[in-house]
Structures are given as C-alpha cells and as structure tokens.
Amino acid sequence: MRKALTAGCRNMLGPLDPTVEARIARFLDKPSKNTWDNVHAIIISTAPGKPRTVWQAVAAIDPSYRDIVKAHGKGARAADKWERHPDAFTVARAIRSVCGRPGLAGGRGGPRRRRRR
Numbered sequence: 001m002r003k004a005l006t007a008g009c010r011n012m013l014g015p016l017d018p019t020v021e022a023r024i025a026r027f028l029d030k031p032s033k034n035t036w037d038n039v040h041a042i043i044i045s046t047a048p049g050k051p052r053t054v055w056q057a058v059a060a061i062d063p064s065y066r067d068i069v070k071a072h073g074k075g076a077r078a079a080d081k082w083e084r085h086p087d088a089f090t091v092a093r094a095i096r097s098v099c100g101r102p103g104l105a106g107g108r109g110g111p112r113r114r115r116r117r
Helices: 002-006 017-028 031-037 056-060 064-065 086-099
Strands: none
Touching: 002 017, 002 086, 017 086, 056 064, 056 086, 064 086
16 A cells, blocks of 8 residues: 555656655654654655645645744754654645556546546
C-alpha cells in the first residue's frame, strides 16, 4: 500500500527512488519531528501548478502547516526546528492529492472510466 501511495510521484529524475519511498514509509509508520525533518523537502511532483514538496502538499491540505518552522539554520536539530509535525493520515492524504493513484478511476494520476448504463 505504501508503494501505491507514491506510485504517481515524480521528481526531476523520474519516478521516486526506492530509498526516497522508504523515507516516506518510515515517516508514515512512525511520525515524529525527526522523520518529518527527513521527508518534508522531498520533491513529489514536477507538474506546473501543483505543490512540489511533501511540505507544500501538506500545507495545501492544511494551511496551518505553512508556518511551523521555528528556526532555520544548518545543523539545527529537528526537535528545535519544528513546532509540530503532521500526522501520517494528513501526509498520506496530501501525497495522494498531488500524485494521485495511477490507473484508479477518478484518481488524478489515471484515466477516468465511464460507467456503463
């Protein structure tokens, strides 16, 4: 199921690398500030007009996540950098809204199928 969630995601090099998918799966399995810090900047879409990173996708679903960074700075600990982190359901929903589910009727990543009458 985790693989299906990211199946329609792409970065500038094409479909997401298995190591990148594994980072997303780790966050979904155990959401924390550390795992969020590891996935927030992953590029999941190169389509114009869509959120590009996991963080932007979450902020599109829940605008309160636009301003959750406390401090910028190289080497800052994740616990010091983030006020909070999104839950796994919100992140999965955000990824699905950007990447769709290819081949699924009505999914953004796949063709729509007509109902038979």
